[in-house]
Amino acid sequence: MTSLIKIRRHNRDIELEYQLFNAGNTDQPLLIFLHEGLGCVSMWRDWPAAVCERLSCRGLVYSRYGYGQSTPRRPNEPREVDYLHQEAQHDLPALLQALGMAHEKPVLYGHSDGGSIALIYASHYPERVQAIAVAAPHYFVEDITIEGIQEARQIYLNSDMGERLGRHHRDPDSVFWSWNDTWLTPEFREWSIEPLLGKIRCPVLAIQGVNDEYGTLEQIRGIQRHAPQTELFIIPDCGHSPHRDAADGLTQRLDSFLQAVRNTTAQA
Secondary structure (H helix, E strand, O other), rough: OEEEEEEEEEEEEEEEEEEOOOOOOOOOOEEEEOOOOOOOHHHHHHHHHHHHHHHHHHEEEEEOOOOOOOOOOOOOOOOOOOOOHHHHHHHHHHHHHOOOOOOOOOOEEOOOOEHHHHHHHHHHOOOHOEEEEEEOOOEEEEEEEEHHHHHHHHHHOOOOOOHOOOOOOHHHHHHHHHHHHHHHHOOOHHEEEEHHOOOOOOOOEEEEEEEOOOOOOHHHHHHHHHOOOOEEEEEEEOOOOOOHHHHHHHHHHHHHHHHHHHHHHHHO
16 A cells, blocks of 8 residues: 655655555665665565565555656646756655655666666765665666667557556656657667766675666676675576566575674674
């Protein structure tokens, strides 16, 4: 069951959809799930709950502005090239403040867009994060990324993809086009967060499928070059969504990663 909570965004009150897992176990670490460019709370399905049960932790899943059951974007509202920075530097902190969790030092799990948000957050707020795990993240824009997004555009125009997204989002057309149009602008082709990667101090687990249709393994290898504490988890026979294509193996790897983080924290 999801809930809505109000935050202030760009001089406007909006509501964000969220769901908590094991909220009463306040002595357990908090794991925040950050969704992909077309995702939302319901599109994670039951994986976050299963992860929190397996890892004995609390969980927070939320739909970003315009996604899921959160406040939809205004008609024809443009999305800025730096929208991922806005999510990391304003919306996530505002959500944690509204939920009374600003004092928390969570672990972030980000998928695709969510992975980039986790990287930006960890670089700007190193004191506020315990560790991050990023699956199929982007730190720069590759040709394969643009090709995948162009292909998604054709699928949306020529299939029932909009209808399927409509099962999860209040305004599926806005969700799709605000994402697709932004990534295909010439300005976004130059987008990069490479200068931020060296500022990340926490442990990092960088995850990618070998068959990811939106990025090459350079995405996670580049993160490791700039943040040497990064561990890589490369998954064969896996595409852009490891939590769907390789859920069991991913959960096991997260378990061992977070156990090591806990042990290090306990010894500090």
